[in-house]
Amino acid sequence: MDKNDVSHVEIADNLTRTPTGHIELLRNNEVILVPTPSADPRDPLNLPAWRKWVLLVLVSAYSCTSVVLASGMGSISSVVKASYPGQEDRANDLLTHPTLFMGVGNLVSMPLAYTIGRRPVFLASIILLIAGGIWCQCSTSLSSHIAGRDIMSLAAGQSEALSPMIIQEIHFLHERGRKLSWFITIQNLVAGVFFVVSTYMVSAWGGWRWWYGFFTIMNAVILVFSWIFVSESRFERPEEAMRGEAYPSNKFGDDNVEQAQGQEYGPRCWRDDLKLLATRPNWSEIPTLYKQVFQGLLIPTILWLLLLNGAHLGVYVFQASTFSSILMASPYSFSFTSLGYVQAGQIVCCLIFLPLLGYGSDFIIRLFTKRNNGLFKPEYRLPVIAIPAIVGVICGIIYGQAGTNPGKWSAAAVVIGYNASFFAFLGANIVGITYAVDSFPLRAAPFLVVICAGRGIISFGLSYATLPAVKTIGYSGTMIAEEVICGVLSLIAIPMFFLGPRIRSFVGRWCGSKDIS
Template identity: 45%
Template sequence: MDADKPTGAVHIEHAPPATSHQNRTAPGDVKLFEDDGDVILIPTPTTDPRDPLNLPSWRKIMLVANVSVFAATATLMASSFGAILPTVQQSYPGDSRTNDLVTYPALFIGLGNFIFVPIAHAVGRRPIYLFSLILLVAGCIWCAFSKSLTSHIAGRNIMSLAAGQAEALCPIMVQEVYYLHERGSKIAWFCAAQVLGTATLTVASSYLASNLGWRWWYGIFAIINGACLLMAAFAVPETRFHRLKASLINPDDASGKPGDNEPPAVTARKRPPIDYENYPSRTFSYDVALFHHRPRWQDAINCWKQMVQVILFPDILWLVFCSGMFLGIFVIFGAVFASVLLHPPYNFKPEYLGFVFSGQVVVSMVVVPAQGYLSDYVVKLLSRRNSGIARPEYRLVPLALPFVVGIISTVIFGQACQYPYEWPWSAIVVTFNAEFFGFVGIVVASFTYAMDSYPGRTDAILVVLCFARGVISFGVSYGALDFVHKVGHDGAFNICAIILGVLSAIGIAVFFFGKRIRQWTEPWATDKPKSELTAHV
């Protein structure tokens, strides 16, 4: 039996009589707990051995580990170039275009998401993931042997197209093998591993570039990504699996009443055994196969169409601006900090710049409990208080911490850069990493909120979040150095802090009116004809 073809028909109820906004449910509202406290498994797992949800825990961990290595190295190569930028600038003396080596990758990361994730929707996750690793290795080799700054910039742009898959495709693959009640912690673990790996490798990068040269810096990471590619060829299975639309929520509606003619909910303690008689077993040849079905290009076209629709959802648009602004500010931090620390009164040596990123090790340790487990805990706590009904807005509660940290860090960073003789070097280093914590926190919350709110539009929304934040961050950071020179570090970063403050205030409105937003966007968030939309989503 083809694992990519769902069996049975999707149960669609005709719209009941109109109800008030307060009583009517919305996409993303699901019953997460049975009356006895047992956790309902969402999405509902099938009895097919090839269902990614049925993978053993060790296989899931291997998958997360592999995509985390790819994400860490890809993020390092594309986004953490500031640590070795002074060394690279020595090869292109006096050429102001060296700043393009830092700013353009953010744009091409977004373009990579826009192009490749919809294609992964059509051909599968595995072939696009392996292709991205190949492209990353090729980009590293290109940059290592580049003969001019123009060629170097072009090679980094191509490499960044591949690195974009660390932004959206990797989280999609992670969430496709875990359940709703696990997503917060698992996505946080992925982000933490990515941050920890990037921070560790960035510290090493300044020494590698100073002692071996920046060309060998590219060469070493080409070798590392080549090894990751080899492991992925055997260890990363296809995670896309076509399911009944009803399985993306649960057989019970959000009022807790069983739907008509629906089987009982599948829970952690009441889960049917795997059916090896009616389904083919998961084999080694199946796992290493590049394609598992014929390309469905209409799926890619639908994904691009859905991207245009979902970016107009007020809650998604808000998250896009939040993550784009946080990333843009961090890119500006990365372009500014080195020049400040290398000059008096700090007089850092170039090989010490990598240690600035070591604070991200702390970020990786903090983000899992602060944004992962806390998110899952808040969802479970508030769901129990809401008669077992989980609402996506619960994922936004832990966002208060990233906003507070981000705003304070941005102000202090600007002051320290403007008046270095009045601030210790730690004011720059600590706030640099604290702002990064704010960005990672936004990423974790936006991913989990989007997955919970619009389960039928996860791919499109994650692409929009990653693509649009890349474009926004490029717009924020491109030409930022000239703006900093005009108004000063303190003036520029005070403006950034004010924008973050406005976005945080909008977030309060999203939390309280999120349900109505999801009700309003329901016709574009599901595949049901408008005439057949049900109040029980």
């Protein structure tokens, strides 16, 4: 046995004693495929590269319309509120309710996704999104409009947990950062374009109702293509495969892997992909998943990610609900159609986000992993939160100052502050998803439910409470309070970088081999 063989044995022995999430990712400067793909051609990891890209684009398209419908009403809110004279304050529920119901949607949909499969829940979500859009378009009162948005947001919630879950299940650990970043970039880049043109759409169509109609038609088209190309991504793997140890004969690669198809496997065919239920439902997994959701709340790492995401999302929702009223008032006096360009900054955020937090994240983990003799630690994901957190906190405080004293600040303070809060939330989102999945790969679903459902509830509470707070302490006091919370939670990334392995080691007995798949 040569020195390399000895070192590999030592690493394997160490992995059995290290915390969950510690994985050998580099060997002789080559990337090890984690999870290890099986020889089954139906394994989603064995999809050809073009199918993975088509699937990613379709999931991103659904998520894009979900984001626009649930969170993109800020630029047209003045017209919508004008439709309900005397009920303008209550009309704020159209903007604040979606984050709450998106969180509730995750609590309902993710257990079903792990019981009957990802594909049927994904398709059902698009159908429900279509139904909600029709409801809102045809609503005859504010109460009906709010109820329709609540139902629509239940479907939109799957863009937060189920969509990234599908994407991470068809890609390997070393490429998840950039693939999830492509997902978020496509989602928000296209959404940013729609944010810009929404005011023109509403003006050209004589009101906001066909704004819903347009996205309902778009979702119908997405449903047709998704029925064909979004195949089931759930695939049961042994625990060893999740650590990259099950099939050492497989070689290294990125987007596609050539697998030796054994005689026991038939070829992959479209009939398999078009099945609505590709796996037999196991309803006993639902209480198990809810139990694991509760356990996730007891893990300091997951609880911190929940609070971090909720705080940054709360700031973004609050600013999305208020920026139009600030900019349309004197001295800024923005026209209605100009409000869409304010959200065009999100396009710039995405163009910065992809190389910085996507490819940058994968570059950082390779760098740290190489310095750690090929052993990957999930904490290597955490440093990328620094830049968006700093930018978000500073610009958020400036946003509050401009809202309180508009005469002393240019409109750029509001525009940049609003888009900076979006950038900060993107950073918290990608770090939260990748760090949770990498730390507890066998508990990815329940812990993503904790983060995505919990942050919606937290952000709803923050945004719902801070709108009245503006009347008492002003935009400045409100934003200082919220950004202090965001800043403190972001700084916790530093101790988590060092204490994360100990926490995972301590809770390892909760996250072992008895997890659901």
